[in-house]
Amino acid sequence: xxxxMRALVSGDWRLVAAAVLALGFTSEVTAEFKVTDVQxxxxxxxxxxxxxxxxxxxxxxxxALGKGxxxxxxxxxxxxxxRRFFWDKKITFWAVQRRIQYxxxxxxYLVSSGTGDREIRESLLTLSEALKQLGxxxxxxxxxxxxxxxxxxxxxxxxxxxxxxxxxPLRPVAYTSFAWxxxxxxxxxxxxx
Amino acid sequence: MESSALSRYVxxxxxxxxxxxxxxxxxxxxxxxxxxxxxxxxxxxxxxxVLLLVNILGVLLLLALILLNLLHFxxxxxxxxxxxxxxxxLMLMFVVLAVLPVSxxxxxxxxxxxxxxxxxFDVRIERALDDALLLGRTALDxxxxxxxxxxxxxxxxxxxxxxxxxLVPGRSELSLLSLLREQYxxxxxTLFSQDGRIIxxxxxxxxxxxxLVPSRPSDxxxxxxxxxxxxxxxxxxxKSGLRMRVVIPVRTRDVSAPLxxxxxxxxxxxxxxxxxxxxxxxxxxxxxxxxxxGPLKFGFTLTLSLIALLTLLIAVWAxxxxxxxLTTPIRELAEGTRAVARGDYQMQIPVTSTDEIGILVGxxxxxxxxxxxxxxQTKRSQQEAEIQRAYLETxxxxxSSGVLTFNQRLLLRTHNAAAGQILGADLKSAERKSLAWLxxxxxALRPLTEIVQRAAAAGENEWQTQIQLSVNNxxxxxxxxxxxxxxxxxxxxxxxxxxxDITMLxxxxxxxxxxxxxxxxxxEIRNPLxxxxxxxxRIRHKYLGAVSEDERNALxxxxxxxxxxxxxxxxxxxxxxxYARSAQMQSQPVDLNGxxxxxxxxxxxxxGQAIEGVVPLRRxxxxxxxxxxxxxMTTKLHLDADLPRxxxxxxxxxxxxxxxxxxxxxxxxxxxxxxxxxxxxxxAKNVHRFVELKVQDNGPGFPEALLSxxxxxxxxxxxxxxxxxxxxxxxxxxxHGGTIHVENLAERxxxxxxxxxxxxxxxxxxxxxxxxPARAEKxxxxxxxxxxxxxxxx
Numbered sequence: 004x005x006x007x008m009r010a011l012v013s014g015d016w017r018l019v020a021a022a023v024l025a026l027g028f029t030s031e032v033t034a035e036f037k038v039t040d041v042q043x044x045x046x047x048x049x050x051x052x053x054x055x056x057x058x059x060x061x062x063x064x065x066x067a068l069g070k071g072x073x074x075x076x077x078x079x080x081x082x083x084x085x086r087r088f089f090w091d092k093k094i095t096f097w098a099v100q101r102r103i104q105y106x107x108x109x110x111x112y113l114v115s116s117g118t119g120d121r122e123i124r125e126s127l128l129t130l131s132e133a134l135k136q137l138g139x140x141x142x143x144x145x146x147x148x149x150x151x152x153x154x155x156x157x158x159x160x161x162x163x164x165x166x167x168x169x170x171x172p173l174r175p176v177a178y179t180s181f182a183w184x185x186x187x188x189x190x191x192x193x194x195x196x
Numbered sequence: 197m198e199s200s201a202l203s204r205y206v207x208x209x210x211x212x213x214x215x216x217x218x219x220x221x222x223x224x225x226x227x228x229x230x231x232x233x234x235x236x237x238x239x240x241x242x243x244x245x246v247l248l249l250v251n252i253l254g255v256l257l258l259l260a261l262i263l264l265n266l267l268h269f270x271x272x273x274x275x276x277x278x279x280x281x282x283x284x285x286l287m288l289m290f291v292v293l294a295v296l297p298v299s300x301x302x303x304x305x306x307x308x309x310x311x312x313x314x315x316x317f318d319v320r321i322e323r324a325l326d327d328a329l330l331l332g333r334t335a336l337d338x339x340x341x342x343x344x345x346x347x348x349x350x351x352x353x354x355x356x357x358x359x360x361x362x363l364v365p366g367r368s369e370l371s372l373l374s375l376l377r378e379q380y381x382x383x384x385x386t387l388f389s390q391d392g393r394i395i396x397x398x399x400x401x402x403x404x405x406x407x408l409v410p411s412r413p414s415d416x417x418x419x420x421x422x423x424x425x426x427x428x429x430x431x432x433x434x435k436s437g438l439r440m441r442v443v444i445p446v447r448t449r450d451v452s453a454p455l456x457x458x459x460x461x462x463x464x465x466x467x468x469x470x471x472x473x474x475x476x477x478x479x480x481x482x483x484x485x486x487x488x489x490g491p492l493k494f495g496f497t498l499t500l501s502l503i504a505l506l507t508l509l510i511a512v513w514a515x516x517x518x519x520x521x522l523t524t525p526i527r528e529l530a531e532g533t534r535a536v537a538r539g540d541y542q543m544q545i546p547v548t549s550t551d552e553i554g555i556l557v558g559x560x561x562x563x564x565x566x567x568x569x570x571x572x573q574t575k576r577s578q579q580e581a582e583i584q585r586a587y588l589e590t591x592x593x594x595x596s597s598g599v600l601t602f603n604q605r606l607l608l609r610t611h612n613a614a615a616g617q618i619l620g621a622d623l624k625s626a627e628r629k630s631l632a633w634l635x636x637x638x639x640a641l642r643p644l645t646e647i648v649q650r651a652a653a654a655g656e657n658e659w660q661t662q663i664q665l666s667v668n669n670x671x672x673x674x675x676x677x678x679x680x681x682x683x684x685x686x687x688x689x690x691x692x693x694x695x696x697d698i699t700m701l702x703x704x705x706x707x708x709x710x711x712x713x714x715x716x717x718x719x720e721i722r723n724p725l726x727x728x729x730x731x732x733x734r735i736r737h738k739y740l741g742a743v744s745e746d747e748r749n750a751l752x753x754x755x756x757x758x759x760x761x762x763x764x765x766x767x768x769x770x771x772x773x774x775y776a777r778s779a780q781m782q783s784q785p786v787d788l789n790g791x792x793x794x795x796x797x798x799x800x801x802x803x804g805q806a807i808e809g810v811v812p813l814r815r816x817x818x819x820x821x822x823x824x825x826x827x828x829m830t831t832k833l834h835l836d837a838d839l840p841r842x843x844x845x846x847x848x849x850x851x852x853x854x855x856x857x858x859x860x861x862x863x864x865x866x867x868x869x870x871x872x873x874x875x876x877x878x879x880a881k882n883v884h885r886f887v888e889l890k891v892q893d894n895g896p897g898f899p900e901a902l903l904s905x906x907x908x909x910x911x912x913x914x915x916x917x918x919x920x921x922x923x924x925x926x927x928x929x930x931x932h933g934g935t936i937h938v939e940n941l942a943e944r945x946x947x948x949x950x951x952x953x954x955x956x957x958x959x960x961x962x963x964x965x966x967x968x969p970a971r972a973e974k975x976x977x978x979x980x981x982x983x984x985x986x987x988x989x990x
Contacts, residue, residue: 070487071480107483108332108476109430109438126432132416170484171244172492178245 294511
């Protein structure tokens with residue numbers, strides 16, 4: 004419920020909608036995306052996220068991937084300053100996009116992150132390897148604004164499949180099918196200084 | 197109130213043209229965009245989902261609006277609002293017209309679309325692509341095998357190199373690697389220690405510029421190599437294309453020495469890279485398309501269904517809208533006709549169009565306008581007729597003549613009040629009745645009905661006749677005037693009969709004639725009477741003593757008889773002259789009660805007791821010698837103490853009382869318990885006030901035969917008497933402007949009722965002159981009517 008509260012406070016209707024959707028679907032859909040282990044910490048002027056996201060694909064999505072449909076995964080990260088008598092204040096947020104794609108000629112899975120010149124592509128032999136690579140945070144470094152060092156901070160993380168990034172004809176199917184609803188829901192992690 | 201406001205709101209905002217047009221345009225625009233998006237247009241691709249959502253919401257909104265409309269319509273239909281049946285028919289027609297073609301188009305579109313999409317995918321193309329991929333892989337595999345072989349050779353060379361403990365990249369490894377690279381024309385050569393650290397690496401100068409760190413194999417690959425297996429595969433590395441990676445273990449002669457791993461990266465020749473990428477891309481795209489076939493069909497079907505639904509809904513909406521638009525004037529017309537049927541002719545319907553319906557509405561308005569005008573005119577003429585009728589009725593009602601009208605079948609149509617009074621019949625009940633009915637119900641009217649019947653049968657247009665009727669035992673003489681009414685449409689128009697009661701007129705004429713006779717007779721007879729008497733007295737005086745005893749007696753008798761008879765004649769002549777005497781009244785205020793008491797005092801019977809209000813009476817001596825032995829009889833006085841004084845001649849009134857009392861006395865001659873009652877009271881009739889004097893006896897009453905001629909002279913039942921008593925009484929009463937009425941009492945006896953007007957002070961003296969004969973007649977008639985016609989006697 005905390006994330007709904009935060010979404011409400013943030014005033015971002017998409018977040019509210021997402022939060023409500025997440026609440027509605029988490030109970031029914033076997034969430035195959037999970038945020039199991041994240042260690043956020045401040046290092047100098049950046050936020051370093053270590054840990055892994057547990058990403059499992061439903062058979063339908065896996066089939067689509069095998070047929071060459073690229074899948075986009077969005078990692079939403081929100082940074083909150085904890086307050087004692089008030090709800091936590093949202094400082095900033097990031098959305099990290101990663102993509103997994105099957106390369107038929109080489110029979111490998113390509114995992115790419117970042118955009119433009121900073122795009123990193125890796126080819127992996129197996130799907131599980133590729134998914135592991137996709138979910139590996141690998142000390143993800145995020146630039147931070149000015150922060151009060153003494154305050155407590157927390158990070159909310161969610162990972163979901165970006166349906167809007169799918170090919171157009173697939174979108175109505177994805178929107179209307181539970182198999183395509185891959186969403187971890189929000190999880191909160193305390194930031195270590 | 198609330199529901200009507202709601203329905204007004206609904207009709208204005210929900211079913212109006214504007215929301216329909218706006219929503220339709222919006223939806224069409226959205227569908228155009230969605231169509232573009234489905235064709236992978238870059239601009240709309242991102243908006244696809246939003247557009248889809250907007251369209252679905254739009255369709256839902258439209259659906260809701262139409263449902264609201266339909267609910268509203270159903271409500272109206274149930275309430276049997278005019279025009280809803282037509283609306284329903286139009287709506288059904290529209291919907292059918294829209295559904296059929298849309299369904300056909302929809303069905304064939306779906307079929308064509310599915311078949312078209314399926315046609316994109318050809319088995320041969322699929323096979324070709326598979327084969328191409330396989331060919332590519334085979335080609336690459338050959339290259340890979342070459343590379344593996346080369347790598348194994350290189351590894352063999354490297355085995356010769358001693359393993360040093362220090363991991364400082366030595367010149368020997370580097371120079372050897374460099375040598376080997378050049379020898380085998382390898383893009384990058386890297387030697388890893390057992391724990392994965394780089395021992396030495398050489399690469400082509402132009403390979404992966406900017407990347408100082410050599411590419412590492414993944415941990416899996418390294419593990420594989422450490423286990424002595426060879427890894428060889430093609431890496432897809434983004435922009436730089438494809439390269440081959442071969443990782444193999446490098447063994448040493450020294451068993452205890454650690455294992456080393458050699459990685460060879462060989463960029464594919466550009467031609468291979470290009471062709472390989474092409475095959476990969478084409479294959480991937482085709483695979484994607486094959487996979488997306490289902491979703492694509494779904495998407496297109498969805499779009500098509502939405503468009504079909506939208507078309508249907510817009511058709512339904514248009515049906516509702518246009519049906520309403522069409523039926524509104526028709527409904528108004530229907531309401532207008534209903535209003536006209538109810539009698540409201542002021543209904544005007546607004547003309548909203550110039551088409552045939554507009555013309556119809558205009559004609560309707562013109563029609564109601566004309567009807568309204570005609571109706572107003574009719575009403576006015578009706579009113580005029582009503583006024584005319586009321587006027588005629590008033591005139592007829594106040595006419596002293598009786599008026600009867602009969603229709604062409606001689607049924608009684610109209611009558612006035614005077615007719616009923618004169619005929620003594622309830623003509624109200626005789627309305628619409630025939631003459632025969634009239635004569636049966638009122639036998640007294642037979643002469644009248646016979647005359648009318650005869651005149652009608654003879655077809656006389658104008659006739660006049662005089663008839664005698666015996667109405668309620670009173671003879672009446674009527675003067676009849678008959679006129680046939682104007683005919684209409686060839687039918688005979690019926691009759692109007694006007695009649696006057698001329699009984700009084702005839703009576704007056706007779707009275708006048710008798711007065712003249714009496715005056716002449718008195719004059720002619722009185723003159724010789726005195727000489728006859730004187731002569732008889734002289735004969736008696738002169739010859740009574742001279743004749744013999746026998747003759748004396750005879751003479752005495754003869755002369756006495758002469759003298760007595762002359763005296764009687766004189767008395768008679770006096771009466772006549774009294775009767776004939778012209779009116780010379782000495783009017784003065786008279787207390788009638790006092791007068792009555794005075795006169796009754798004269799008849800006081802000494803033997804009777806004088807009780808209060810009861811005067812025992814004895815006939816006082818007459819002035820003439822004829823002294824009658826009178827029996828004692830009771831006279832009862834009931835005198836109204838509040839009787840006003842009347843303007844009258846007391847001497848004459850005294851004579852009236854005198855005559856009445858004598859008559860009563862005479863009538864009571866053979867009655868066992870003779871009694872006379874004298875009443876006075878004040879009577880108010882209309883605006884006139886009368887003093888009423890009633891003298892009643894309990895004698896035998898007047899004989900029926902005499903009733904109509906009671907007041908004529910010489911009409912008498914007495915053996916003696918001139919029969920002038922009542923005649924004189926009537927004359928005096930009429931001179932005073934009063935009325936006299938005689939009737940027989942129901943039980944026994946007769947009653948004489950006299951009414952004298954209580955004149956206003958100014959009327960004193962000439963009151964009688966003010967009463968015109970007609971008026972007097974009318975009063976008489978009223979009096980008669982009021983007391984009920986009864987027989988009387990003189």
